[in-house]
Structures are given as C-alpha cells and as structure tokens.
Amino acid sequence: MRAVIAAAIGLAAALALVFTISAIGAPPxxxxxxxxxxxxxxPKK
Structure with missing residues (x-):
C-alpha cells in the first residue's frame, strides 16, 4: 500500500511540474x- 501511495504522490508532483511549465510558456x-x-x-564518396 505504501508503494501505491508513493507512486500517486510522485505522479501528482510530476503532473504539477508539467502543468506549471506549460502555464509559464516556452522560453523566448x-x-x-x-x-x-x-x-x-x-565516409564521403
């Protein structure tokens, strides 16, 4: 059960990071x- 909770927390953190970067936008x-x-x-022919 701890592994499932750890995986869920890791997935939530990864999604939060992706959404944050997406909201900021691409760098100029x-x-x-x-x-x-x-x-x-x-080799050149």
Missing part, C-alpha cells in the same frame, strides 16, 4: 535553420 528564442544530424556521417 528561435529554432536553428540548419537541421540536426541524427546519424553519424559516413
């Missing part, structure tokens, strides 16, 4: 126009 700034590499570049 712009995204990079260049795409990020998602794989390691191979």
């Amino acid at each position: 700034g712009e995204t990079s126009p260049r795409p990020l590499l998602t794989t390691v570049p191979g």
Whole structure:
C-alpha cells in the first residue's frame, strides 16, 4: 500500500511540474535553420 501511495504522490508532483511549465510558456528564442544530424556521417564518396 505504501508503494501505491508513493507512486500517486510522485505522479501528482510530476503532473504539477508539467502543468506549471506549460502555464509559464516556452522560453523566448528561435529554432536553428540548419537541421540536426541524427546519424553519424559516413565516409564521403
């Protein structure tokens, strides 16, 4: 039973953090126009 209560408290804290960050909004700034590499570049041909 203690594990269930601890899990519920942790879930409530995580949701509160997410809702707080969502209410504050995204930080100001712009995204990079260049795409990020998602794989390691191979040898050039």
